[in-house]
Amino acid sequence: MLIARPGWGPSKPRRIVVGIDGSADGRAAEIAARSLAGRLGCELVPVVGLDDDDIDLDLLRAEREDALLDPRDLAHAVVSVTSKDTLVLIGRRQTHDHRWGGSIAERVVYSARCSVLVVRHRARDAPELR
Numbered sequence: 001m002l003i004a005r006p007g008w009g010p011s012k013p014r015r016i017v018v019g020i021d022g023s024a025d026g027r028a029a030e031i032a033a034r035s036l037a038g039r040l041g042c043e044l045v046p047v048v049g050l051d052d053d054d055i056d057l058d059l060l061r062a063e064r065e066d067a068l069l070d071p072r073d074l075a076h077a078v079v080s081v082t083s084k085d086t087l088v089l090i091g092r093r094q095t096h097d098h099r100w101g102g103s104i105a106e107r108v109v110y111s112a113r114c115s116v117l118v119v120r121h122r123a124r125d126a127p128e129l130r
Helices: 024-040 057-063 074-080 104-111
Strands: 015-020 043-049 068-070 086-091 115-119
Touching: 015 024, 015 074, 024 043, 024 086, 024 115, 043 074, 068 074, 074 104, 086 104, 104 115
Parallel strands: 015 043, 015 086, 043 068, 086 115
Antiparallel strands: none
């Protein structure tokens, strides 16, 4: 799902920021972000929020040497490196907190002043919509 802010479309983003948390949705967002950045020829900024409880830091550090490590939670970490000419990609990981603003993606959408693409990993056995 793309949340396009005013001005979206006439030009490419200057940079693409992707939130990485090790989840299947986060991996799908990272794959899409790396592909888009390569095709558009823009800077890619992978971000890891270190204040998330269910993140495997050793795995993320080992696999992503180019990632920006931020001591805050992922939503704050991602939003802090954005500007109006940024496109954010974030996975739509479900959380246990069902209150408004409980998911990381929701918090990024409501906090970022730039366009946000929320990515959901589709399981291989999930039915395809046509």
